[in-house]
Amino acid sequence: MPNQPVPNLLSWASEIDPGAIEQAARASRLPFVAGHVALMPDAHVGIGATVGSVIPTEGAIIPSAVGVDIGCGMIATETTLTATDLPDTLDALMPLVEERIPAGVGKGHEDRATDRALDDLGLPHTGLTARQERTVATQFGTLGSGNHFVEVCLDERDRVWTVLHSGSRGIGNQLATRHIAAAKALMRKHLVGLEDPDLAYLVQGTAEFTAYVEDMLWSQRYAMASRARMDRVLSQALFQVVGRGSRVRVINCHHNFTQRERHDGRDMWITRKGAIKADAGDEGVIPGSMGTRSYIVRGLGNPLSYHSCSHGAGRRMSRGRAKRELTTHSLVEAMGARTWNANRAAALVDEHPEAYKPIDLVMEDQKDLVAVQHTLSQVFNYKG
Numbered sequence: 001m002p003n004q005p006v007p008n009l010l011s012w013a014s015e016i017d018p019g020a021i022e023q024a025a026r027a028s029r030l031p032f033v034a035g036h037v038a039l040m041p042d043a044h045v046g047i048g049a050t051v052g053s054v055i056p057t058e059g060a061i062i063p064s065a066v067g068v069d070i071g072c073g074m075i076a077t078e079t080t081l082t083a084t085d086l087p088d089t090l091d092a093l094m095p096l097v098e099e100r101i102p103a104g105v106g107k108g109h110e111d112r113a114t115d116r117a118l119d120d121l122g123l124p125h126t127g128l129t130a131r132q133e134r135t136v137a138t139q140f141g142t143l144g145s146g147n148h149f150v151e152v153c154l155d156e157r158d159r160v161w162t163v164l165h166s167g168s169r170g171i172g173n174q175l176a177t178r179h180i181a182a183a184k185a186l187m188r189k190h191l192v193g194l195e196d197p198d199l200a201y202l203v204q205g206t207a208e209f210t211a212y213v214e215d216m217l218w219s220q221r222y223a224m225a226s227r228a229r230m231d232r233v234l235s236q237a238l239f240q241v242v243g244r245g246s247r248v249r250v251i252n253c254h255h256n257f258t259q260r261e262r263h264d265g266r267d268m269w270i271t272r273k274g275a276i277k278a279d280a281g282d283e284g285v286i287p288g289s290m291g292t293r294s295y296i297v298r299g300l301g302n303p304l305s306y307h308s309c310s311h312g313a314g315r316r317m318s319r320g321r322a323k324r325e326l327t328t329h330s331l332v333e334a335m336g337a338r339t340w341n342a343n344r345a346a347a348l349v350d351e352h353p354e355a356y357k358p359i360d361l362v363m364e365d366q367k368d369l370v371a372v373q374h375t376l377s378q379v380f381n382y383k384g
Contacts, residue, residue, distance in 0.1 A: 001368055002038070002304055010304060011039040012365050013052070015316070015357055024050040026195040027065070034058040034268045038305045040275050041365035042314025042357060048198030051274035051315075054308045058268050060201040063183050063212060065271045066258050068176040069144075070216055071223030072167030073254040073276070074285035074311075075231045076296060076376075079238070081160035081245045090152060090339040090380040096237040097150055098341075101230050103384040105145045108138030127215075132171055136222070139169040141229040147351060148384035149287075150234055153294060153376035160245075161376055162234045163294060165287060166384075167256065168223040175215040182208055220257050227252055251283045251296065255311035263306055270306050278302070278309040278370050286370070288313045288359030290351055290381050291334040295363060297370035309369040313356040322355035330354070340381040348383055 002010040005021050008028040013020075020043050027049050028037040034056045043052030048064035055065055102108060128136065143150065143166050151163040183200035186192075186208060194200065202209040231250065239245040258271040276284045278299030287294040292313070301307050317325070328345045331352045335342065363372065 008033070008036050009039065010036050011043065012305070012369065013039055013041045013043045014365050015361060016043055017045060019045045020050050023196075024053050027053070027055055027062070027199060029195065030057075030062075030199060030201070032057050032060040032201070034266060035264070038308060040305070040308065040310040041362040042274065042310040042312055044315045046273060048196060049271070049273045052310060053273050054275050054306050055271045055273070056263065056268045056306060057271065058266070059204045061204075061209065061212065061258055061269055062199055062201045062271065063176060063179045064198045064200070065273050066176065066216060067256045067273055068173045068180075069167035069256055070172040070176050071220035071254050072165075072256040073223065073227065073252070074163065074165050074287060075227040075250065075252040076161055076163045076285040077231055077235060077250045078248040079160045079162065079235065079245050080248060081238075081242060083154050083158040083160070085242055085245070086160065086379065087241070090241065093152070093237060093241045093380060094339060094341065094382065096240065097234065097382050100233045100237060101141070101143050101150060101382075103143040103145065103148070103382070108135070108142050109140075128171075132174065135170045135174075139171065140222070140226050141233065142169060142226070143230065143384045144169055145384040149290065150230075150382040151294070151378050152238060152380035153378050155296075155374040155376050160238075161374075162231065162238060163285065163287065163376065164227060164230055164234060166223070166227055166230065168219040169226070172219040172223060175219055179208075179212040179215065216258065220254060224252055224254065251285055253277065253284050261306070263303065270308075272308055274311045274314075275308045276311050277307060278305070279307040282307070283373075284309065284370065286310060286312060286359075286363070289353040289356035290340070290348075290383060291336070291338070291353040291378070292359050294359075294376040294378075295372050296374040296376065298373055299370055300368065302369050305369050309366050310362055313359040313362055315355060316357050317355040319350040319355075322350040322352055326352045326354055335381070338378055338381055341383060344383070351383060
């Protein structure tokens with residue numbers, strides 16, 4: 001159940017940095033916020049808006065509250081395979097994933113035709129430069145970096161799942177950055193004072209607002225379609241290694257987005273920054289950190305959270321602090337017998353499980369937001 005640390009703010013987090021409370025409180029005091037700001041159990045400090053926050057607004061949107069990875073989210077696929085179908089190790093899967101799902105900053109499918117991604121997506125964007133069109137094409141179906149990942153997991157029934165985390169890549173970042181800068185310029189032009197410049201907003205009915213919404217919705221569609229492509233490629237690679245298998249069902253959900261919804265009889269924009277939609281019956285994917293569990297959930301439609309829940313475990317350490325305080329050795333120990341890109345262990349210390357909140361605590365905190373359908377344990381992990 002939520003608590004109210006400050007006025008106009010409800011928090012489901014039993015572990016949270018005071019800085020995240022202060023940051024969310026600043027957003028809650030904006031005049032167009034149409035109700036309380038909801039903090040999910042994984043909430044932590046972000047840029048402008050708190051990661052793990054849900055912000056209801058009327059007549060305006062805060063571009064930085066959506067963030068620069070517009071449409072970032074999760075996709076999980078249940079397969080017909082079981083634990084007994086898997087080989088002793090999945091070492092043979094790693095080179096296939098590395099080749100077919102490029103990962104890293106700016107990485108793409110360099111051998112693909114420029115318009116291939118647009119054809120696959122079926123959603124050409126007429127407002128892009130030639131260079132951006134190439135980015136759209138080459139990075140479609142690629143993972144990215146940071147906490148983006150590919151996993152193969154077993155649920156409590158020993159059924160095999162694939163799980164993947166990615167967003168709108170370079171093009172989403174470019175479009176978001178442009179609109180965030182435009183919002184800040186408008187605040188300066190109209191002498192609008194803000195507690196945090198990163199809370200700069202766009203007013204509904206203006207050309208700038210319309211342009212942002214168009215780019216945002218396009219980026220969300222791009223991200224969802226890109227995840228779907230990678231998911232198919234991942235399934236094909238896994239079935240190639242095993243020698244058989246088919247897909248049973250797919251869950252594909254955003255956790256950095258905004259959309260029009262109706263709550264308490266009012267039409268408003270619900271911005272989820274590091275949160276997923278959890279209306280009654282909605283299926284979602286909540287990953288833990290590498291080396292821990294993930295969850296397939298069904299939403300309970302709690303109106304106090306605007307039908308939302310957490311998007312993951314949530315950081316308890318910044319990347320810099322994790323690199324200073326955690327070790328490669330302890331990361332290797334935490335990963336145990338899993339197949340993972342251990343040759344990059346030193347570069348992945350900032351993704352150490354101890355850099356994140358305990359996922360079991362996060363799930364306990366949100367028992368009134370979601371019901372757990374399946375608990376997933378990793379057997380294979382590939383990090384961006």
